[in-house]
Amino acid sequence: MSxxxxxxxxxxxxxxxxxxxxxxxxxxxxxxHLDTGLLYxxxxxxxxxxxxxxxxASALVPADLEASNLRSxxxxxxxxxVAAIEAVRAALVAFQxxxxxxxxxxxxxxxxxxxxxxxxxxxxxxxxxxxxxRARRRFEELRGKGSDExxxxxxxxxxxxxxxxxxxxxxxxxxxxxAVLIDTSDMTIEQAVAAAIDAIGLRL
Ligand code: DC
Numbered sequence: 001m002s003x004x005x006x007x008x009x010x011x012x013x014x015x016x017x018x019x020x021x022x023x024x025x026x027x028x029x030x031x032x033h034l035d036t037g038l039l040y041x042x043x044x045x046x047x048x049x050x051x052x053x054x055x056x057a058s059a060l061v062p063a064d065l066e067a068s069n070l071r072s073x074x075x076x077x078x079x080x081x082v083a084a085i086e087a088v089r090a091a092l093v094a095f096q097x098x099x100x101x102x103x104x105x106x107x108x109x110x111x112x113x114x115x116x117x118x119x120x121x122x123x124x125x126x127x128x129x130x131x132x133x134r135a136r137r138r139f140e141e142l143r144g145k146g147s148d149e150x151x152x153x154x155x156x157x158x159x160x161x162x163x164x165x166x167x168x169x170x171x172x173x174x175x176x177x178x179a180v181l182i183d184t185s186d187m188t189i190e191q192a193v194a195a196a197i198d199a200i201g202l203r204l
Contacts, residue, residue, distance in 0.1 A: 031105035044078030
C-alpha cells in the first residue's frame with residue numbers, strides 16, 4: 001500500500017462485530033486502526049472517577065486508551081452517557097480526523113465516523129445485527145470472563161445503549177447514505193470479515 005490517505009469508516013451498534021471486523025480489515029490491508037469507542041470509554045472512566053466530562057475529554061491523551069478497566073459494563077454505560085454531550089464529542093473530533101488522515105490508510109470504527117467524523121471516507125460500512133444476537137454474543141463473552149449477569153440483563157443493557165445512541169441529538173447512530181450495510185446476524189466472523197474486505201476492495 002502506498003503512503004496515500006485512505007480512510008475506512010466502520011459504524012454500527014454495540015456488539016455487532018464491528019471491532020472484530022475492523023481489526024481484521026486493518027490487518028488485511030495494512031492500515032492503522034482506531035476503536036473510537038475507547039475515547040468515549042476513557043472519558044466515561046474519568047467521569048466515574050470524579051472528573052467533569054468536557055474537561056476530561058479535552059485533556060485526553062493516547063495513554064488513557066490503555067487503561068485496564070475500559071471494557072467493564074459500568075464504563076460502557078458511562079461512555080454512552082458522555083457520548084451524548086456535544087462538547088465532549090467536539091473535543092474528540094480533531095484527534096479522530098488526524099488519525100483518519102495518516103498516510104498509509106486508517107480504519108476507524110464507532111457510531112458517527114461515516115456521518116460526522118469522516119463524511120468523505122473512501123469506504124463506509126455499517127455493521128449491524130439484531131439486538132438478540134448481539135446480546136447473546138455479549139452474554140457468552142461476559143460469561144467466559146466469569147460474569148454472572150443474566151441474558152435478560154445483557155439484552156436490556158444492549159437495548160438501553162442502542163436507544164440512547166440512536167436518540168441523542170448530536171451525531172446519533174445511523175448509517176451514512178453511502179454506507180454498505182453488513183448484517184452479521186446470520187454470519188460467522190469469517191463471513192463478516194470477507195464481506196467487509198470485498199466492500200473495501202471495490203473502493204481501493
Ligand atoms: O463501541 P463502544 O461500545 O466501545 O462505544 C462505547 C460508547 O461510546 C457507545 O455507547 C457510544 C459511544 N460512541 C460514540 O458515541 N461514538 C463513537 N464514534 C464511538 C462510540
